[in-house]
Amino acid sequence: EAQVTQNPRYLITVTGKKLTVTCSQNMNHEYMSWYRQDPGLGLRQIYYSMNVEVTDKGDVPEGYKVSRKEKRNFPLILESPSPNQTSLYFCASSLIQGGDTQYFGPGTRLTVL
């Protein structure tokens, strides 16, 4: 089954404790992206990647890091999480940019205390 998976689905952590949210897709997509969803703000893009070793900042990259060492994986790293990073995070992938449909993962709900 074609899908985007994220782990963990739920995470509660404390300020300053480094964490990684994993994202994997099995559709051989080149383009991958991370979003955060906050009430009333819709989804805002954090980082995106057009291919292996090619990443770029989205609208809200501060406090986040990503890497794309393999085509299928695109982990999101929070080196020193803060409470304002409490949010619902989505990973997405598509074949290419432009008019292609993005396929979304199920989401990761992160709470930073």
Added chain:
Amino acid sequence: AQSVTQLDSQVPVFEEAPVELRCNYSSSVSVYLFWYVQYPNQGLQLLLKYLSGSTLVKGINGFEAEFNKSQTSFHLRKPSVHISDTAEYFCAVRGAGNMLTFGGGTRLMVKP
């Protein structure tokens, strides 16, 4: 820079009534336009998209949207809604570059 405005944060409607969810965008270049739906506790899935050609686009679950370039709008419509259409709907635009910009979302609440 591009932006998307969804004019209504919530739209309550009775079952079998028609509905329109409004979306306006701004962009200095030609755009691709999308509507995504998010059911409770799930990720987003594509309803429909406009790339080029006919300005009336039909999607899944009986939804359709009309691209209006002069008004920079891409409103979503359904002639008769069902309880199962209760969800949050997001309009999104992709212009020059590789970023997909979403609106703030509209929560559609279908009442029996």
